[in-house]
Every structure is written in structure tokens, then in C-alpha cells.
Amino acid sequence: MDSVRKVKVEKKILIANEEYACKNRDFLAKRKIPCLNVISSPGSGKTTILARTIRELRGKIRIGVIEGDVRTDIDAQRIRTTGAPAIQINTDGACHLSAAQVGDVLQKLPVDELDLIFIENVGNLVCPSAFDLGETAKVAVVSIPEGDDKPAKYPALFARAQALLVNKVDLLGVVDFDMDRAGADALKLNRNIRIFPISAKTGVGMSRWYDWLEALTNRRGR
Amino acid sequence: MDSVRKVKVEKKILIANEEYACKNRDFLAKRKIPCLNVISSPGSGKTTILARTIRELRGKIRIGVIEGDVRTDIDAQRIRTTGAPAIQINTDGACHLSAAQVGDVLQKLPVDELDLIFIENVGNLVCPSAFDLGETAKVAVVSIPEGDDKPAKYPALFARAQALLVNKVDLLGVVDFDMDRAGADALKLNRNIRIFPISAKTGVGMSRWYDWLEALTNRRGR
Numbered sequence: 001m002d003s004v005r006k007v008k009v010e011k012k013i014l015i016a017n018e019e020y021a022c023k024n025r026d027f028l029a030k031r032k033i034p035c036l037n038v039i040s041s042p043g044s045g046k047t048t049i050l051a052r053t054i055r056e057l058r059g060k061i062r063i064g065v066i067e068g069d070v071r072t073d074i075d076a077q078r079i080r081t082t083g084a085p086a087i088q089i090n091t092d093g094a095c096h097l098s099a100a101q102v103g104d105v106l107q108k109l110p111v112d113e114l115d116l117i118f119i120e121n122v123g124n125l126v127c128p129s130a131f132d133l134g135e136t137a138k139v140a141v142v143s144i145p146e147g148d149d150k151p152a153k154y155p156a157l158f159a160r161a162q163a164l165l166v167n168k169v170d171l172l173g174v175v176d177f178d179m180d181r182a183g184a185d186a187l188k189l190n191r192n193i194r195i196f197p198i199s200a201k202t203g204v205g206m207s208r209w210y211d212w213l214e215a216l217t218n219r220r221g222r
Numbered sequence: 223m224d225s226v227r228k229v230k231v232e233k234k235i236l237i238a239n240e241e242y243a244c245k246n247r248d249f250l251a252k253r254k255i256p257c258l259n260v261i262s263s264p265g266s267g268k269t270t271i272l273a274r275t276i277r278e279l280r281g282k283i284r285i286g287v288i289e290g291d292v293r294t295d296i297d298a299q300r301i302r303t304t305g306a307p308a309i310q311i312n313t314d315g316a317c318h319l320s321a322a323q324v325g326d327v328l329q330k331l332p333v334d335e336l337d338l339i340f341i342e343n344v345g346n347l348v349c350p351s352a353f354d355l356g357e358t359a360k361v362a363v364v365s366i367p368e369g370d371d372k373p374a375k376y377p378a379l380f381a382r383a384q385a386l387l388v389n390k391v392d393l394l395g396v397v398d399f400d401m402d403r404a405g406a407d408a409l410k411l412n413r414n415i416r417i418f419p420i421s422a423k424t425g426v427g428m429s430r431w432y433d434w435l436e437a438l439t440n441r442r443g444r
Contacts, residue, residue: 006235009231013228041263041264041345041347041368042263042347042368042369042372042375043263043365043367043369043372044368069375070348070375070376070377070378071374071375071376071377072371072374074374074375093352093378094348095317095346095348095349122348123263123347123348123376124317124347124348124349125263125264125345125346126315126316126317126344126345126346126349127317127346127348127349130315143265145365145367145390145393146263146264146265146266147264147265149294150264150265152293152294152296153292153294153296153345154264154292154293154345155292156292156315168367171367171393171396171397174396175393
């Protein structure tokens with residue numbers, strides 16, 4: 001297959017995805033529920049971040065989670081231990097969630113009892129950023145052991161995300177990571193990105209992230 | 223675009239890729255040079271592993287590197303500081319290297335002066351494993367901070383790789399990681415996979431990996 005044809009096909013796939021994304025966006029807008037599409041490499045700590053966030057915001061923000069994984073429901077099980085509703089999507093090999101997959105399960109969440117929905121995408125720093133799921137905003141996660149060059153090397157996500165969580169700051173000093181470099185590279189791609197250095201393990205830095213989430217849910221007039 | 227049509231298109235892309243992969247495999251076989259396709263999440267330490275391997279095998283195995291990244295030539299620059307030849311491919315957004323891209327640059331390496339070629343794929347635990355580059359074998363890398371559930375959650379790579387480097391063992395005890403679980407899950411997918419717990423930072427465990435590389439280059443009768 002020549003590359004012109006391949007590009008045309010990719011464009012069609014993205015256009016079809018966009019139609020489903022619009023439906024999801026309408027569904028969420030009618031219910032005034034913000035929805036965050038959380039994207040990162042495998043193992044950067046997405047599930048740990050979500051589990052801690054759910055626990056520490058209990059009584060303030062009611063959170064539901066859609067979990068995307070190639071295989072297993074390990075992550076949904078971890079989320080359910082917090083008491084929050086979680087639905088697992090298995091992509092069975094595919095490298096990102098599609099808007100159609102999210103649309104299929106969105107109604108299975110008790111949406112009328114929620115203030116915020118997180119979608120935890122498949123662990124992948126490249127592909128998921130190209131697929132709109134109808135989310136309110138994308139949230140990028142990068143962790144200290146991955147190295148400070150990730151925004152420069154994988155720019156698409158950081159250019160599109162509204163927030164960047166730099167997780168595992170408890171490992172600063174144990175492994176090399178120049179926070180100024182990572183932050184500057186992210187801001188060069190996207191001068192509006194909000195950067196939160198955090199440790200979902202120790203809790204350091206999480207309160208600013210929670211403030212951002214509260215502002216997001218309040219903006220929606222709930 | 224309906225999903226049946228999408229699957230057909232994906233199949234065509236894979237078939238086209240396979241033709242280029244065969245050409246690469248012929249090119250390498252004629253010159254009796256083994257070639258390893260190194261695949262992992264972003265930030266698991268691929269480049270650090272390759273740089274240390276090149277330095278420590280100097281005088282024994284002459285190594286050349288093809289670097290794949292979405293953007294920047296940071297990795298090729300790091301490899302060149304070892305004195306080894308390195309060629310950077312930028313995929314400009316794409317999430318994996320294709321056999322055609324590798325074929326384009328393979329002849330730019332001084333192949334007649336090399337005993338082994340590493341291809342460092344785009345940091346991505348999902349997509350690259352589906353695309354044969356004509357390599358002799360795939361090598362998976364997973365690092366301790368990513369967590370021990372990665373073989374279970376991203377099975378395709380581990381099912382196809384001949385070797386698994388479990389990197390950053392210097393962080394065992396600092397972060398949670400059950401080596402037995404990760405190893406058992408990988409072996410369940412692929413009972414022939416060779417597992418090497420290593421630290422490319424401290425050098426721990428690297429000698430067994432070097433023995434494996436030496437056996438690989440010797441098998442080829444060089």
C-alpha cells in the first residue's frame with residue numbers, strides 16, 4: 001500500500017472516530033460532567049494517581065473511571081478497591097482507546113451520581129493523543145524514571161494536554177531528572193499547560209492537582 | 223469506516239511491511255549480520271543499555287545502531303559518544319518503525335565492518351511488536367519502576383521476543399516490583415524467552431546479556 005493511500009485511510013479512521021467523539025461530548029455536556037483522558041507511557045503511575053485522587057477527594061468530588069488496557073482488568077480491579085465505579089475496556093491488541101469504545105460503556109457508569117469521569121487510556125505515549133474521545137481535556141503523565149527528555153521526544157501529547165502530572169518525584173535524586181528541562185520543553189510545545197510535580201505514592205504535590213480538579217468541576221456549574 | 227474495512231486495511235499495511243522486512247532479512251543474511259529489534263516503553267533505558275553494551279563489548283563485537291524516534295536525534299547523539307555508528311530515523315508522529323524505513327537506512331551503516339546491528343524502536347510497548355523489520359530477534363525491555371504487571375497487560379511483545387531485559391534492578395527495594403511475577407507472566411506467554419535482570423546504570427547482570435550476544439554473533443559464523 002502506498003503512503004498516500006495509507007494517509008487517506010488514516011484520515012478516514014480519524015474522521016469516523018471524531019463522529020463518535022462528538023456524541024460522547026454531547027452526552028457529557030448534557031449532564032455537565034467533565035471528563036479527563038489520562039495518557040502516559042505504561043507504568044508511569046496512572047492507576048495509582050487515580051486511586052489516590054478518588055480516596056482523597058471522597059465527599060468532595062464523586063469520580064467514575066473508564067479503564068483502557070490491551071488485556072486484563074487489573075486496573076479496574078484496583079480502582080474498585082477505592083469504592084469508585086470502574087469499567088474496563090480491553091482493546092485486545094489495539095494501542096489506544098477509540099471514541100466508539102468509550103461511547104459503548106459511558107452509559108454503564110452511574111453518570112447522574114458522578115461529578116467527574118476519568119478515562120485511563122492504554123499505556124502509550126504516542127497513539128492515544130491522536131484519538132479524541134470526546135473528553136473535556138487530556139491529562140499527560142510522565143514519571144521521573146522515564147527521563148526528562150520525554151516532552152521533546154514525544155511532542156504530540158504534550159502539545160494537546162491541558163495538564164501535565166510529573167509523577168514519582170519521590171525518586172528525584174535516586175534517578176537523574178532535570179525538572180526545569182522537562183517543564184521548559186512542555187511549555188515550549190504548549191504555553192498553557194499546567195504542570196504538577198507529584199508523588200502519588202507519598203502524596204507530595206497532590207493538593208494543587210486537587211485544586212485544579214475542583215475548579216474544573218465547579219466551572220461546570222455543579 | 224466500518225471495522226471490517228479497517229481490519230482489511232491494517233492487513234494490507236502489514237503485508238506491505240512484510241515485503242520490506244523480507245528484503246531487510248535477505249540483506250542481513252547475505253552479510254551474516256544478526257540484527258536485534260529492541261522494543262520497550264519510553265524511558266525504560268534502551269539507549270543506556272545499548273551505550274553500555276557497545277562500550278563494554280568494544281574489541282569483541284562491533285556494533286552499529288539504527289535509532290527510531292518520533293522526533294529529535296537525542297538518542298543517536300548519545301550512541302555516537304560511544305564511537306559506534308548510529309543513524310537516526312524520525313517517524314514524525316508514527317508510533318513504530320516500519321521495515322521500509324529501516325531498509326532505507328540499512329545501507330548507510332558500514333555493514334561490512336559490523337558484527338551486530340541494534341534497532342532501537344520508538345518507545346512504545348504496543349505497536350512496534352506487530353511490525354517485522356527483518357530482524358533476527360526482538361528484544362523486550364521492561365524497567366523496575368514500570369511495575370511487574372507489564373507482561374500480563376501488554377502480552378504481544380513478550381510473546382514474540384527472544385530476550386527480556388528487566389532493567390533498573392538498582393531500584394528494587396526503592397519501588398515495588400515482584401521479579402517472580404513478571405518472569406512467570408513472561409514465561410507463560412513465551413516459554414523460550416531468556417530473561418536478564420540488569421542495571422545498565424550500575425552494570426549488574428550485564429555479563430549474561432553479553433554472553434547471549436556473543437553466542438548470537440558466533441552462531442552466525444563470524
